[in-house]
Amino acid sequence: LDEHAELLGLLEPRHMSGDESVTARDRLHGVWLIVEAEWQSEEMKDFLRKLDTLYRVYFLKKTTHGEGDGRGHGPRERIATSNSRIVDSEAPEGLWRNCYSKAWLDKQRPHFVKDLNVREEQYDFSL
Secondary structure: OHHHHHHHHHOOHHHOOEEEOOOHHHHHOOEEEEEEEOOEOHHHHHHHHHHHHHHHHHHHHHHHOOOOOOOOOOOOEEEOOOOOOEEOOOOOOOOEHHHEOHHHHHHOOHHHHHHOOOEOOOOOOOO
16 A cells, blocks of 8 residues: 555545444444545545455454454444535645546635645556
């Protein structure tokens, strides 16, 4: 994942999608619905969800092979639905154009988009 260090270094928690539980039982079992960040392109969302999956696999391998200490909760199971809530969270500056949703960018004022310092190149989300 070293090739993605620059992109990931530009992201902060306030830029990311969130999640929410529907029921107390879901919360207890670590199941959460994804709350979409409106600024993120579908490519970006797909990439971040793949990273979530890789982390869950890594965590499971680590704990089933006795490498973990068994303390704390495992990673959340985050589920995307067709009717996920979408929020206009703060967008990070300096990302590649295909990281941002075109529809979201089109709604923004020109000076705001200019201040984002969007890189015109396309980001390679390959894992």
